Amino acid sequence: MNVTQAAFRAGLFDPELPAPNGLQNPDGAQASKRFDVYRNNVAVGLSDALEAAFPVIRKLVGDNFFRAMAGVYLRKHPPKSPLMMFYGQAMPQFLRRFGPAQSLPYLPDIALLELAMRRAYHAADAGSVDPQSLGALAPDALLASRLRFAPAVQVLKSGYPIHAIYRANTTADAPKPVMKPENVLITRAGFDPQIHLLDQAATTCIAALKDGATLGETLVDDRLDLGATLALLLGQSAITSIY
Amino acid sequence: MFDQPRDTPLPALPGVGYKPQHYADIIKDADPVGWLEIHAENYMGDGGRPIAQLRHLAERFPISVHGVGLSIGSEGDLDPDHLARLKHLVDWLNPASFSEHLAWSTHDSHFLNDLLPLPYTETTLAKVASHITQVQDTLGRQMLLENPSSYLAFAESTYSEPDFLREIVARTGCGLLLDVNNVFVSATNLKTSPQAYIDAFPVDAVGEIHLGGHDEDQDETGAPLLIDSHGKAVVDPVWALLDYTLARTGPKPLLIEWDNDVPDWATLADEAKRAAKALDGVAA
Structure with a gap:
């Protein structure tokens, strides 16, 4: 079974999906937790980049809210360039529509x-x-x-x-x-x-x-x-x- | 202003991954660090402090540019915009070395910010080799390709990783960056022998060695699962594997990578001192 990068990527962003067929543990069984390493790396890496980009937003909403919001953002707006220093360009428009943030209308x-x-x-x-x-x-x-x-x-x-x-x-x-x-x-x-x-x-x-x-x-x-x-x-x- | 000509390779000394918080310490006394590695993507802004610091450091140290975003293992084409940015950086900085990873990180124009694995087959071999040739032609220099950390295996793979890398070198003329921690992490995770990996590795192509820290976890069966986190000190078994590796490669530029939970300079310099000792024990 060949694993396409499209299938790999889809699995990274959807924790409900099983790991793609063809990814294995050393005993030959279908990988599961080992695929989660990549899922976790991607989510944590992008979330950390957003924390670095928006320290004031993070302070205003608190760590837990920010992490949860970042998890939604990074799935909706994955980076379009490898320059992580500029990741988050869609945050203002995202915040305008993000329901849980509506009580803080100045966030965008x-x-x-x-x-x-x-x-x-x-x-x-x-x-x-x-x-x-x-x-x-x-x-x-x-x-x-x-x-x-x-x-x-x-x-x-x-x-x-x-x-x-x-x-x-x-x-x-x-x-x-x-x-x-x-x-x-x-x-x-x-x-x-x-x-x-x-x-x-x-x-x-x-x-x-x-x-x-x-x-x-x-x-x-x-x-x-x-x-x-x-x-x-x-x-x-x-x-x-x-x- | 830049007196590190292209034909001056990295010295066979300890280097460290440069972190801006260490700038003042490095300028004051970098001993025993003889060179610095930067992540290319962090220096692709137009100006400001990062570029100014890099210009200043490049007058004092050989610099290795280490890319983390080129996605050489992509099924698709390389991003021409990103390759152009990389060429711009390499052209003005004229670093002692440029390296990238045997991995992919971009799919369908979305960057995933992680080094993702690929199977080792005839198809991927041809693709990776053509990407490396494109990079080397664009930059006008040889690049080094780094072995990845593996957490899982691809059923479809037909090459071992050392054989895949040897064939890449043969087809492209690139050099290799041998990450000894990655070898240890992959061998533990895939239940293979790290020494056998080093024995099979095309050591003549090695231009640089990486060392870093990893985290320890377990998979769902209770088997050890090591994570290449770059967030702590290098562990003793990896230092031992380094000695084993250096006995085959001879002295090489030796980098300490510490990217997360970055320690103070003294702690990082201690790791570099241990690397210097390992190099001292090796016959040229």
Whole structure:
């Protein structure tokens, strides 16, 4: 009896199936517990990768809930690439529909944030623009300029307090989250991604700049403090060049 | 910047699987570790700390790139995207060695994150050999193929594992990575003799030896079932099998693998010291 890899794989993900015919113990009997070694390796390996990817989600739901949820996720969304550092891309959409998680409606956005932090961690290194070169521009020239951003830089908008929830679960003595919408900027000046709370005006401004707007084109909201926004971006090495 | 040319092989010294938590210790004093092995897939991001650390380490140590995701034993084709990523890594790093496993891990474009077994038949021999030739042609270098840990046997197999590997070497010109712990685990699990396996192994092709820890369990009949966990120290019977192996192979680059429940550097360095002693006792 030849064992196809399709049959082997099907058995790995369905504990109700017997081990494929043709897999044997040393005495020639049909393998059972020996096949379970592979089942266990696959489930534990993928579950561990999800734990590493989503430490804040895990803290929010607890170890037992996370393990059970990971068991469902890994069967529904097995990895499509051998790069386990990026496993879990479907977690936000999975959490939106995962019944037992519906009482925590902010989980999908926290998953998006954790994925974004991981992307930032592995993003390409980038040099940053000399802040003086911005300061040297005449006001008209400055407002006509566009910015290029480091690959790690991302803006996330949420209807939930994602910054406060993230901080409360990663930083000692962080304040308790208050339920309100929050937007964040992710940067990586050195090797460790940083998360910054953004107000609505700065969010719109940075998102527009990332889409290629000139600085002048972002001056649509009276509440925008362009100086403070640029200072944040420059201070976090978020801008690689102006053009 | 990189002074480890392609034709400089790994030295016949102890090496360890590199873990980021040991970075500062390694930079300070790596003795007796003479080289490092990395898992290729962990260094396929675009940048950041992992790549920066690897660049820094590669200036100081010969590096062995050990792939865990190429799925050389697949029934289907190799993933061209993954092979391209591997080529990119090997091209910029120019490591002393590249190795992969006699196993499969991807089926139908789903990656299963484990080293899964294959039967040893004419069909699988032809497939594995063509995959290895494709890898070596793409990378422009010889690769080493590692013997797996086996928990069960395939009724359809017509080759013994050493014979299968010898034929792969003959057809592709690849080298072999002999994992002595895997030999011990497989022999225990399949009730065969680990010494007989070493006796039958094509030792002339061995470019590197692996050692690691395993867990002990039992199957449903009460027979011993060893699990290749890489989560603890190498056990005495495996050290003894190493001595037996080195007597046949002569001194080889000797890696301590410890991937789970990773210990502090001092504990890992002690394992490397024991490996150094084993190498000291072998005539070149």
